[in-house]
Amino acid sequence: MKLYAIAYLGSFAALLVLDAIWLTTMAKSFYVPRIGHLMAENPNFAIAAVFYLFYTLAVVVLAVIPGVESQSLAKALFLGAFFGAAAYGTYDFTNQATLRDWPAIVTVVDIIWGTVLTSISALGGYFAVKLLN
Numbered sequence: 001m002k003l004y005a006i007a008y009l010g011s012f013a014a015l016l017v018l019d020a021i022w023l024t025t026m027a028k029s030f031y032v033p034r035i036g037h038l039m040a041e042n043p044n045f046a047i048a049a050v051f052y053l054f055y056t057l058a059v060v061v062l063a064v065i066p067g068v069e070s071q072s073l074a075k076a077l078f079l080g081a082f083f084g085a086a087a088y089g090t091y092d093f094t095n096q097a098t099l100r101d102w103p104a105i106v107t108v109v110d111i112i113w114g115t116v117l118t119s120i121s122a123l124g125g126y127f128a129v130k131l132l133n
Helices: 002-038 045-069 073-098 104-132
Strands: none
Touching: 002 045, 002 104, 045 073, 045 104, 073 104
């Protein structure tokens, strides 16, 4: 259980910090001009918290722990990237298929970001385990 807690905290910290930087720098310059008409005036932080808590658990179970168990940084990185691409792809492709005026560039950029973000979050959990366990 300690292993999972350390992995979770390392992944959560990386995910939260990086996504906060991304969203605060990209929201006005990238998202608002393209999908601002779909965005809420104020984010629902309670729902966002549920997402981050759940998503981090998935990163730990699907990427960090397999990487740690096989003692492979590359495996944690690859599985994190794969999960990020799948999760963000699911969100963006669904939006593009069902929402009017969902720009393809948002799909492309979001999937790239999700891939990078999730792989780095997996590395955060992996390194936390290696340093603290």
